[in-house]
Amino acid sequence: DQVHVFAAASMRNALDAVAADYMAKSGDKVVISYAGSNALARQIIDGAPADIFISANESWMDEVEAAGLIADNLRRDLLQNTLVLVAGDPSVQGPVDATMDLAGMLDGGKLAMALVESVPAGQYGKAALEHLGLWQVAEPSVAQADNVRAALALVATGEAPLGIVYATDAKAEPRVHVVGEFPDNSYPPATYPAALLTESEDEGDRAFFEALSGEAAGAIFAEQGFRVVN
Amino acid sequence: MPDWLTPQQWQAVLLSLQVSAVAIAASLPLGILTAHALARWRFPGHALLNGLVHLPLILPPVVTGYLLLLGFGRRGIFGAPLDEWFGIVFAFRWTGAALAAAVMAFPLMVRTIRLSIEAVDPRLEQAAATLGASRGAVFRTVTLPLILPGIIAGSIIGFAKAMGEFGATITFVSNIPGQTQTLPTAIYTELQVPGTEAQIARLVAVSVIIAMAALIASEWLGRRLARRLAGT
Amino acid sequence: MPDWLTPQQWQAVLLSLQVSAVAIAASLPLGILTAHALARWRFPGHALLNGLVHLPLILPPVVTGYLLLLGFGRRGIFGAPLDEWFGIVFAFRWTGAALAAAVMAFPLMVRTIRLSIEAVDPRLEQAAATLGASRGAVFRTVTLPLILPGIIAGSIIGFAKAMGEFGATITFVSNIPGQTQTLPTAIYTELQVPGTEAQIARLVAVSVIIAMAALIASEWLGRRLARRLAGT
């Protein structure tokens, strides 16, 4: 009767809209738990009553899959996000590429990112900077936040002049502006895989899972700044 | 209910109240017992018990949450037998949120109560013993009434902590609206996406109002008790 | 140092110790003052102060972290003038981590100390006054020594909390290895990636050992003080 979705917290705005739209159309009820992908994955492995899992990265989805909790062939890459460089000061302009004068733009300030070893946005950001040959310059100045949203807040409050966040986040924060997108090839695709879990028992679960890849959902995701896979 | 919170958020407020109240009420007897043991008994393992009680304070809440998941999750070493034999399930239920809140509030409660037990003049307990009161009776009739202010203080600080508890809860029982989504996890959800400052402010205001009400009530109670003890 | 922790992790351990110790030492005087005001003075705004002190307990730590950022960040309402006039900067410094730890530990410290002030027999303070001691002298020479066990208990519980504090710290000063990366942040970082259970266990073990040592030391001190007061 109810669809239980465990979803990465950063998807909240988009996924809430998708779910509201779906519920209005189908009459089914969708209940979404937002938390860090890592916490959700561990909970699912421990037997959480989730029907659908949407992770912000591949590795935690891999863990869940390894635990044998994904229904056959029902894992798919749902969305991709774009990594952008943001600044609080509107005069900061750039192309975001290997020629960028990162040190000059920082001017002794910090570069806000999500945790570079553990949170996907941070990992992608680090990969991108490495690819552009800027990591050496950036590393001493990186301030790693708990999550993308916190990194964004550091820029929004003027604490850090620059930050690396997802395009989806930058879009919703009026106090920052996008300096530029990182080149697509500079980091691995920031993919959000979704999976129908073995826990799911009825058609409703499956219907919502399919709806996530549907057109209506795709429109909403795109509007929020995501790139829809397929 | 005013519509400046969504129904789901109101639900989280009510659940938080329920979870915190149940967590404190249910753990209070054990808290008093533990405080008494730590304050007045000498036994091997005293330091160990003391350490164990403080553990949730020392560890990052998320770690406590994971340990709870390992211990009291559906497949946990205590969780599985509890479910099988008594049908008690914590995993992903509000009871689990209460367990997490209780565990996190426990060290605060015990510390506070213990301090007030240590402040009880042992000569009064001796007087009670000479009048025929057994250890248990002394505790019930003398120690317990005298530490009432400490118990109230401990419960309130525990309640406040339970109302604010987030890391262990979301890690242990996740953030399921209507079932395990408490006020702090609701705030967390808002915090994850930009542009939700107003919502967050409202939720925080509700938190603060509830906690202030509890604090004022406890101050009032405490002052009444103090006046009674002074005899005037 | 054994190599079962990376050098960076050892650094986090040391930084955690430093941050917690400084946080408690620096906030203790204010904590004692606040506890005394709440316990013994009647003034308008009593309830407000009490509420304010408890706020970090009630709010999810992340919210406290954001509020700190707003207040004590480089552009914060207190942060900006502090920087400009005194050159005191908290943002992205270990001092900021200490501030966050102090704020989070404050309610626990104050509650504990306040309770022990309330347990001091006011008749002893009266006796000191008749002997010529002013309010301040009474506090210094009678109240303060008598609440030493409470101050120790409050400091230890505050220290333990500071050692475990994570949410407010990472939000306020983020996670800069060698500058603001504390033990709990290190643990949190490990928690984010799969397959790091062994590392996490080691870090947790270090946490627990430090906290246990502090607890045992405080128990020992407390017992010594109690014996002195009993006069035997």
Next chain:
Amino acid sequence: MTLTAVIRQNWRGFAMDVSFSARPGVTALFGRSGAGKTTVVNAVAGLLRPDFARITLADLVLSDTATQRFLPPHRRRIGYVFQDARLFPHLSVRANLDYGRRFAPRAERPPAARFDEVVSLLGIAALLDRRPGALSGGEKQRVALGRAILSAPRLLLMDEPLAALDEARKAAILPYLENLRALGLPILYVSHSLAEITRLADHVVMLDAGRVAAEGPAARVLSDPASAAALGRETGALLIGRFAGIVEDGLALLDTAAGALHVARHDLPPDLASGATVRLRVLASDVMLALDVPQGISALNVLAGHVDRIDTAPDGSVLVRLLLATGNGTDPTNTAPALLSRITARSLRQMGLRPGQPVHAILKSVSITDIAARPWPGMAS
């Protein structure tokens, strides 16, 4: 039911080594401040575990360090009036008084009438609904006394229970404590006041710096010229007699082994039965000596006897012990009745007193102030 106690305890600067026994009736612990009185009482109560102790009540072992037996305080059934009152601050005066009741065996619980009696005797009826916090010093002490008495104890320990009370209140309570002796329990009574001890004690244990300096029946220890140093101005003798009845104008007649004595009627309990045993304390300084029977003086009591012994005190005063000619009264202790008289060396010389000389002792009736009327278990055996 006899209490026996051997207690040894060493603290820095204080060593205790005492051994005594207390039969039913009142055993007074008497000694200077710091002599160890409270320590003894605490050991008996089980609040202190001394280095060495063997304490028994009848055949019940209370403490025995040799066999490691130690009956916990709450199973000793003691009523302990503490030197500091130790009232329960959270309970009303009434609840304090009732506290011990609920723990007493049902059959032994004092009836409600007893409660009312104790309350009115102690003058605390108006305080019943108050909390102890703001009681006066004496009020606290009275409530503590009532609390111990109402707990139906098998053993009463009283540590200076009347020290904080005024004379009038003491005078009202003392007869009541006397009556407690009828319960047949051993009562350990700590006091600095010789008047109280004379009044109440059957047996006296004098403590000095942690040791027993003198021990024995009250009449002997207190009348012993050897105790004079410890008692100072309070030295005197105990006489035992029977109440013979009221003569007119407020005078009562007592038959003692030394002859008839007149005392003020109001010094005796109002409901004293004719023939009741009575004892009285006559201070050495209240006894004058005369060679002939004096005439026309206001003193009604002149007893004949002879000088037994003359001691000169270090301070130069003289203590004369008289053995009295036996009258028609009987002393249950069957010892010759004696009196002590303290006189000056000049009087001694002027009167030319020497042992064996016949002499008259002159007592003002009203100077016989300490009179105890009561059953006499301690003396009977």
Next chain:
Amino acid sequence: MTLTAVIRQNWRGFAMDVSFSARPGVTALFGRSGAGKTTVVNAVAGLLRPDFARITLADLVLSDTATQRFLPPHRRRIGYVFQDARLFPHLSVRANLDYGRRFAPRAERPPAARFDEVVSLLGIAALLDRRPGALSGGEKQRVALGRAILSAPRLLLMDEPLAALDEARKAAILPYLENLRALGLPILYVSHSLAEITRLADHVVMLDAGRVAAEGPAARVLSDPASAAALGRETGALLIGRFAGIVEDGLALLDTAAGALHVARHDLPPDLASGATVRLRVLASDVMLALDVPQGISALNVLAGHVDRIDTAPDGSVLVRLLLATGNGTDPTNTAPALLSRITARSLRQMGLRPGQPVHAILKSVSITDIAARPWPGMAS
């Protein structure tokens, strides 16, 4: 420096309304348990803010509810010996004794020799390095006494400071307290013990249920037959005289307005100067009456006088007030010397006493037990 106090306080079940003043010297607050003594002392100390109070020391206002002035306790410079000792548990005995010193003005701080003197007088030298927790009741009280005295106060408040002490210790401390009078401060002294009050008090305020029942110079209040009801057996008279010197064999001679009196030498302070003023209390029950001068008795003191007044007490005993024939001594108060004698109604009848009749009072020298030798500020004005 005079203390004046008007205090009104209402509590449920207790109403206080007193007004009195205390000049330099000792003013005794005397009254039954619960009469309000501690309440008065607390109001003077500033620990209680009564409903109404006007309390001044010389021209310094301590409390005045009318003008809302209230000097905080620490600026009153009082030395308060509490009924409960209230020692600081975290400080050693030495530090307790020293506590007040540091707050006293530098010039008034008692010198080290004073400290040693007080310590040895109180017998607490062995306790200096201990903490108060495990002291005996009397030891605590002695330390509290020392602590107050050593704080260099301008006003001493003592709430039953000697209640927990044995007679010997009291006897040692009393002369010292007497000497404190030489400091010229007002001392408020609460006690139940008439002996202490006789010894120390210049002025007596008798409290009864929150009111002043009698107030005045000690000699008058304590010798007043009207006080007999309150004093009971302790009724007596005060005589004032001069120390005339030592006669042989341990006797001293005092010149009083009523004639020469012999007292035991050891009852007087050892270093008493010839001519020093001395006062002594003679209990009514210690005075025998004789129509003729008796012969061959051990009493050395026989004073001539005549019956002034005869009162029959409610208990049937008779209180006779004698006016003594004036001897060669002088009484600084210039009132005719009087004695009280308590006799039985039978003696009254047998002797046929009536007012105006000549009579002899017989006092055993050694029964004059309360002797105070000291400067006499209270009586001088």
